[in-house]
Amino acid sequence: MFEAIAFYLFAFLTIVMFYITVTTSQALYALTALAAGMIFISAFFFILGADFLGAVQIVVYSGAVMALYAFGMMFFDTTREVKEKQGNKYIVVGLSALSAILVVAIFAAPMVSENITAIYPVVDGIGNTQAVGMVLFTKYLVPFEVAAIMLLVAMIAGIVLAGKKMDRSLTTMEEDEIKTLREKNIKVHS
C-alpha cells in the first residue's frame, strides 16, 4: 500500500517535472524541474531497494550534471526566456503520443517470463552497496574500466573543445598567417 502510494506520487511528480522541463520556455525553470525530476527518480531507486544507485543518481545528476548545466546556462546567457520557433506541433505530439501508446499497449500486457533465473541475485542481509560492489568489481570490472576511459575521453574532449586554442583555427588560416604568428612568438603547434 505504501509502495503504491509512493509510486503514484513520485510517478506523478516526475511526469510533471519532466513535462515542465520539455515545455517551459524559461531555461531556469527547465533546469530546476529537471533537477527535481532526477531527485524524484532517485526516490524510485530507493523504493526499489537500489540504494547505491539512488545515491549515485543524486550525486551525479544533482551534483555534477546540474552544476555543469548551470554553468552552461550562465555561459550561454540563456537565463532569459528562450524563444524557439516551433514547427508543426502536431508532428511532435503525435509521434510521441503514438510511441507512448504503442509501447504501453504492449507493456500493459503481463510478461510471460516468470522463470527468470537471476544471475547475480540480490542476497538478503547484504547491503545493496556491498552487493553492487561485488558485482561491479568482478563481472563488470572491464566495463567499469572502460567507463573510466570514457570519462577520461569526455574530460579531454571538454578541455580541448573549451580550450583557448580553439579560438584560432589553423584550418582556415593560410600558411603565411601561421608563419607570422610564429614570428610573433605566439605558440602554435606544428
Add this chain to the structure above:
Amino acid sequence: MVEHILSILIFFPALAAVLGFVVHKDSVRSYGVAVATIEFMLSMWLWLVFDPTLSGMQFVEQIALVPTFGINYIVGVDGISLFIVILAAFFTMLGIASLGETKNIKNMIITLLFLQMTMVGVFLALDAIVFYVFWELSLVPMLYLIGAWGGPLRIYASVKFFLYTFTGSLVMLVGMLFMAYLYHRTTGNWSFSILEWYRLQLPFEYQIWLFLAFFVGFAIKVPMFPFHTWLPYAHGQAPTIGSVILAAILLKMGTYAFIRFSLPLFPDASVYFMYPIAVLAIIMIIYTAMVAYAQKDIKQVVAYSSVSHMGVIVLGTFALNVEGITGSIFLMIAHGVVSGALFLLVGVIYDRRHTKLMSEFGGLASVMPRYATIFGIMMMASVGLPLTINFVGEFMSLLGFYKQSHILTLLAGVAIIVGAIYMLTAYKKMFFGVVTKDENRNLPDVNKTELLALIPLAIVTVWLGVYPKVLLEPISTSVKPLVEFMHEKAITAEAKARISTMAVKVDNTKIPTGEAH
C-alpha cells in the same frame, strides 16, 4: 609458348598499353600500330596452329583464381570464337593504323589497347566470371573513347551507353550467380566454369528465369529492340575509331554470348523463347531499317543498319540448327567487317567536312570516285549482295530459321528489301546528283593512310564472300556438336523436336561429286 598463346593474346595489348605510358606522344601512333600488328600476327598464328578438325576447346589454360568460390581463370578457343578474336585484332590494327590527326592521341592509343585486351578476353573466357570481368571492363575504355573524343552530345551518349549496358549485365551477373548456385546445389562444389555448367540439366522453370536474366544482359549489348536506343547515340557521337570497334566487335559480344551461354545452358528455354525473340529480331530488322531510312545523318544510317543486321544474327542464332547458327556466327564476322568499314568510310568524309548530314553532300561520286567506289562495295556488301561477305551469313541465318518458321522468315527476309531502300537512298543522297555545295567541289579523295585500312577490308569482303569455306568449316565443326549437345540435353519434347541435327528426311541427298561430265 603455343600452349599459352591465348593468355598472351589477351594480356599482350594490356602490357603494351601500360608500357605505352612511357612512349613519347609523337611516336605513340607507330607504337600502337606496331603493337596491334604484333597482336594481329599472334592471332593469325593462332589460326595457323588451330586444329579445324577438332570441335572442342583448344589451347585451354586454367589457373585457380578463387577456388573457394569456384572462380578460375579458364580460357580456350574453338571455331566459334576463333574468328571473332582475329577480327578484333584485325580491327584494332586497322583502326589504329587509320587514325588521323587526333588530340591526346597517346591516351587514345592506350585506351584502344586496353579495349583490345577486354575484347579478346571476352571471346576467349571460359569462366563466367572471367567473361564477366572482361565484358564489364570493356565498357570503361569505350566510355572514355566516346566521352573524350566524341561529338557535341558525347557525354550524354557515353554515359547512356555505359549505364544501359551496365544495368543489363548486372542482371546477367545475378543469373550467373544463380547458375553457380544451382551447380553448387547439384554437385556440392562451386564452379563458374562454362564447360562444367554445360553438364547441368536444369529444370524447365529455372531455365526460363535464368534465360531471361542472361537475356537482359545480352539483349542490351546486341542491342535488341527495344533496348537499342543507346546505340544511335553512341555511334552518332563516338569518334570514328570508337564506332568502328563498337560496331565491329563490341556488339558481337552479345550475340556471341547467346551462343556461348543461352543456347547450350538453356536449350528448352531457348526453344520456349524462340518465337518471342524471333519477333523481336524481326521488329529490329524492319523497324530499325525504316528508322534508318528516316535519318538525316549518314552515321546514324549506318548505326541503325547495324541494329537491323544484328537482328538477322539473332534470328540465325535462334534457328537452333547448324545452318542457322553457323550462319549467324559468320554474319557476326561479316557484319563486323562491313559495318566497321562503313564507319571508317563515314569517318573519312567527316574528317574532311566535319559534318555527317547527308544534305551537305551530293555528287561526291564525281569528286571522290575512289571513295565512292569503296563505299559502293561496302554498301552492296551491307545490302547483302551475293559474293560479298554479308550474303553468306544472311543467307545461312535465314535459311536456318526457315526450318523453324516460314512466315517469320518471310518477314525477316524483308530485311533485304528495306536494307536496300535505306542504303541506296543514302548512297544516292551522298554520291549521286550534281555537286551543289562549294565546299564539296575540291574535297581530296581517300588518301594512302585511309586506303591502308579500307583496301584490306574490301578484299576481305569479297574474298570471304567468294570463299567463305575457310571460316565456315571450323565454325560448323564446333557448331555441330553444340547443336547435338543441345538436342541431347533438352528435356521437353518440343525442344527435342525443334533442335534437330538432321536437316531433312530425304533419302537421295547425296553430295554431288562434280565429276558428272
Add this chain to the structure above:
Amino acid sequence: MLSPINVSIGSLNLITLAPMILPIVGALFILIIDMFKSGLDKSMFVMLSLLVLGIDFALLIESAGMFRANGTIMGVFDVMLVDGLAILSQFIIVIASMLFIPLALSQKRFHEFSYPEFFALFLFMIAGFQFMVATDNLILIFVGLETASLALYTLIAMHNRDKSFEAAVKYFTMGALAAGFYSFGSMVFYALTGSIEINQIATVLAGNNYADIGFVLVGVVFLLASFGFKLSMVPFHTWTPDVYEGSSAALAGYMSIVPKIAAFVVAMRLFEFLIHSGVVWLEAVLYILVIVTMTMANIWALVQTDVKRMLAYSSISHAGFVMAAILIGTTQSNSALFLYWVLFSFTNLGAFSMLWISRQKNLLPGQSSDHTFEKFAGLVKISPVAASIMALFMLSLAGIPPFSLFWGKLYMIGSAVSAGYTVLALAMALNSAIAGYYYIKLIVYMFMKDPVVGYRGDVSSINATMSLRVIIGIATVGTIFVFLALNPLLEFITSFVYNSGY
C-alpha cells in the same frame, strides 16, 4: 554474509584484453609525453600511433592464432568474447586506422593535428570500438560505443571550422538520442530475459519459444533504431552527409568504415539469432530497410554537387547493401560482409584520401563547397595520374571488375542468391547500376570536361605529401590487385566466421 570470491588470474584469460589495452596505453603514453614536453611535431605522434597500432596488429595475429587453435575464447568473467567476428572486425579496425593515421601528415596545416590529444583520442576511440566488437555484453557494447563516439565527436569538432562544429553537434545530438534508444531496447530485452548477454538472451527467448513476441519486437525496434543510426540506415541516416561534409575528408573516409564495421558486428550478434529463430517481422523490416537504404541513398547521391557528399551518400548505400548480409544470415553472407568491408575500406579510404590531397584551405571564388565536381573538371589534362587513380576508385566503387569492390559485390549477391533471396539479389544488382551513374559522373568531369578557368592547376594535389601518396598507393594497389589475394582472404574470413557459429 558475502563471501569473498576467489578468482584465479589464469581463468580470467587476460590475453583477451590485450588488443584493447594496447591503444589505451598508447594513448595515455602520448598524453604523458605531451605533459612533459609540449610542442612536439605531429609526425612524432603519427609514428607513435602507427607503432602502437602495429603492435596491436601483431597481437591480433596472435589472437587469431589462438582462435584457430582453441576456438572462441571468453575472458574476464565472460565479459570478453573473442570469436572470429571480433578478430576479423578488429583486423579491419586496426588496418583502417593504420591507413588513416598517416593522412595526418598533410601538406597544409589543419587544426586538429596540432593537438597531441587528437592522437590520444584517436587511440581511445579504437579501443572503444574494439571493446564494442569483442563482447556480447550489452553494457560493454554500450560503454565501448559511447567511448568511441564521444572521442569521434571531438575529433570531428577539432577540425575547427564552422562546418565541423555543426557536424559534431548534429552527430552528437542524434547520437544521444540513439543512446537513449539503445538503452531502452536493452532494457526491454533485460525485462524479457533477465539477462544482458546476447547469448543468454537468445537461449532464454528460444527457451520460452518467443512467447512475448510483442515485447521482443519493441526491443528489436529500439535496437534497430539505434544501430540504424550508427549504420546510417534510411531514415536514420540524416546525419551522415552533413557529418561527412563537415569533417575532414580523411576522417570522413575513416568514419565510413570503422564505426560501421563495429556496428555491423554488433548487429550481426543481435539480429541474426532473431532471424534464425524465425522472427518474420524482423526479416521483413530488414528487407525493407535494406532496399530503401540502398535505393534512396543512391538516388540522393545522384543529385549531389559535392564529391564528398556524394561519397557520403554512396557510403550509406554501401552500408545498406552490406546490411543485406545480416538479413540473409548465412555463413556465406556473413563472410561476404567481412570480405566486402575489407575491400570497401581500401577503395573508400583511397577515394577519400584523393579528396584529402586536393583539399585547399579556403574556397576558391565561385566554389560552393570543398570538393565540388567542377574542381575535378579536366583533371586528366592537369594530372593524369591523379585522375586515373580517382577514376579507378570510382570504378571500383561502382563494382566494375576486376577492381576490389566487384568481388565483394559478387560474393554478396552470390550469398543472396544461394539463400534464395533472388529478388533481393536483383535489387542489389540494379542498385549498383543506379550507383554507376554518380560514380561515372565524376569520371565524366575528370576525363571529358575541360578544366574550369581560374582554378589553379595544382589543386588536385595541393595537400599531397609523401605519406599521403603512399597511402593512396597502397589503396590503389589493393584495389587493382586484390583479386590475386582473394582466395586466401576468403578462406580466412570464411573459416573465422564459420568457426564462430555464424
Add this chain to the structure above:
Amino acid sequence: MMQIGLNHYLVLSTILFSIGLIGVMRRKNLLMLFFATEILLNSVNISFAAISHYYGDLTGQMFAFFVIAIAASEVAVGLGLLIVWHKKHNNIDLDFMSTMRG
C-alpha cells in the same frame, strides 16, 4: 491497481521516455535539448532498477549505473561542443545551424 508490479514501472518509464522524445523533437535550444536526452536515459534507468528489483538480479542496477556514467560523459562533451559553437556564433539555437543541406 494497488499492487505495484513491474508493468507499472515499465509504463511509467515509457511515459517518461515519450516526454523525453517530445523534448528532443520540439526543443530548438540545444542546451534544453540536452536536458531532454537526460530524461530519456533516466526514464530507462527506472525500468532497469525495477526489473532488477522484481527479478532479484543486480545486473539491471549495473546497467543503470553505467547509463548514469554515460549520461554524465555526454554532458561534458556536449557542453564542450556548445561552448565552441557559442564562441563563434553567440547562439545555441539549432535553427542557425543548417549550412549543410541537400
Add this chain to the structure above:
Amino acid sequence: MELFLYTALFSPLVGSLFAALFGASPKTKIAGIIPSALLGLSFISSSILLVSILSGNGAVHVEMMTWMSAGNLYIPFGFVVDQVSVTMMMVVTLVSTVVHVYAIGYMDHDKGFNRFFSYLSAFVFSMMILVMSDNFAGLFIGWEGVGLCSWLLIGFWYHKESATWAANEAFIMNRIADLGMLIGIFLVYWNTGTLQYEQAFAAMPSLENDVLTWMGVFLFIGAMGKSAQFPLHTWLADAMEGPTPVSALIHAATMVTAGVYLVVRAHPLYHLIPNIGIFIASLGAFVALFAASMALVNRDMKRVIAYSTLSQLGYMFVAAGLGAYWVALFHLMAHAFFKALLFLGAGNVMHAMHDELDPFKMGGLNKAMKGTFIMMTIASVALAGIYPLAGFFSKDLILEVAFVENHYIIYTVLLFTAGLTAFYSFRLVALIFHGEERYKLFGIHPHEAYKFMLIAMSPLLFLAVIAGSFKMTYFEMVTQVLPASEYHVHSSLTFWIMTIGTQLFVAAAILFAYKKYTRRDIKVPDGTSKMENSFAYKLLINQYYIPFAYQEYVVKPYREVSSLFWTHVDQKIVDATVDGIAHTFYKIGEETRDMQSGNLSIMLKWMVAGTVALLSLAVVFGLSVKYATEIKLFLSGLGV
C-alpha cells in the same frame, strides 16, 4: 570442254576487271576494246560448247569449288552447260559482244567510258553465272549480280536525278522479288535437302503438292521481279534512263529474260503444278496486253521499246506457263536479237538527235540515217511477226500453243496484242523515219552513226532475219532436256486460217500505223488535241496511274511511317522510356533531397518517426500474432 566453259564464264570478268583498272583514269579506247575482245572469246567458247552439244556430247558439268557448307548445307560453285544453258549463253555472249562493240562508238564522248565497260562486262559475267550455275544459290548469285550491274548501269549518268532514281527503283523492286526467290530457295532446301538442280528436281515428285505449289509461287515471284511482270513492272520503263546499249543488252535481250529462264530451268517443278502454270500464262497474257497498250501512246522512243519488251516477256511467260518451255526459250532467243537491234537503232537515232527521245520531234530521218532506218524497220517487222522473219516463227508458235492447249481467252488476247505490237512498232518507225522533217524546227543536224557500229549491229540484223530457220535444229537440241511437246494445230485448214489471218491482221495494223503517222500534218503534241484529253489516252500515258499509285500509296507512306517511327516511336517512346526511367530516379532525388534540410530538429524528428513507424509495424504484427485465433475467427465470419 571444261576449258571452254571456264573461258566463256570468266573472260567477261577479266574484261571487267581490266576496264576497272582504268576506272579512275581518263577515257582510253583500250578499256573498251579489250573487254569486247574478251567477250568475243567468250562467244567463241560458247559456240564451241554449242557445237559440242549439238554434236551429241552430253552436258558439261563442273564443280569449281565449295562455296558454302555447314551442317547438311552444301553449295558448290558448280556450272553446267546443257542444252538450255548453252542457248542462253549463246544469246548472252552474242548480244553482249555486239553491244560492247557498238558501245565503243556510242559511248565515245562519254567521260565514264572506262567505267561503262567495266560495268557492262561485269553484267555479262553475272548473267553467265546466272545461266550456267548448276544450283539455285549460284543462280541467285547471278540473279543479284545482274541486279547490281543493272543498278550501276541505269544510274550510270549519276548526275541525273531521274537516272539514279530509276536505278534505285529497279534495284528495290527486284529486291522485293528476290525475297520471294530466296524463300523459294529455302523451301527447296528444307524439302529436298539440296540446292543442286539435279537432286532437287529429282526429289520433287515425292513431295506434297502444297509444298510444291509454294515453291513454284515463290520462285515465280522472283522471276516476276527480274522479268518486270505486273505488278513489279514499273521499273523497266524507268530503267530507260540508262545508256541505250544498256537498254539493249540488259533490259531487252538478257536480264529481263532471266525470269523466263528460271521458269524454264525449273520446269520439272512447274510441270508438277500445272495450276501455277496457268496462273503464269494468264499473267503473261495480261502483261502482254497491258504493256502493249501503254506502248500505244507513249512519246518516249525508248519507253515504247521497253513496253514492247515487257509485252514480249508476257508472251514468253504464256509459253512457259503452258508448259511449252522450249517455245518460251525460242521466243526468248529470237526476241533478244531483234529487240537488241531495235534498241541499238534507237541509240543511233538518239545520238543523231542529241538525246532527243520524242519521236514526234523527229520525222523523215530515213534520208539522214539510211542504215539505221533499214535495220530498225527490219527489226520492227520481225517484232511484228511477219513471215519469214524470226518473230513470225517464235510468236506464232506461242499463239498456236495457246490455241492448242485450249486457252482461247489467252489466245485471243495474244492475237489482239500482236496487232497492237505491229501498230506501235510502226507508229515509231513512221514517226521517226517518215513524214516531215520536224527535227529541223529544233535546229538539229542528224548524222549517221559510226560505220563500225552499224557493222557491229549487222549480226543481230542477220539473226533477226534468219533465226526462225533454226527452229527444228533448236527443237531437237533443247528437247533433250525440256519436255518435247510439239504443238500442231490438228487440222491444217485451221492452221492456215490462223496463220494467214494473223498475218493479215498484223499487216493491217502496220498499214494503219503508217497511214496515221506519215501524214504531213503531224505536229508535236502540245496537250490540246481532243485525243490527248480523252480518258483512255490519259490512262495510258500515265501508265494506268500505277507509278503514281506506288508513289502515293507505297513510297510516300513508307517515308512518312519511317519518319514517324524515328521521331515518335524511337525517340518519343522507346528512348523516352529509357531516359524517363533514368529521369524519374533523378527527379525523385531532386524532389526528396529536401528531406535533408540540414536542420537538426527535423533530423531528430525523422529518427523518431522512423522508430515510431517500426514500432507501429511491430505492434500490428505483435497483436496479430497474439490474437491470431480471434482474427481468423473474425475473418471467417466475414466469409473471407
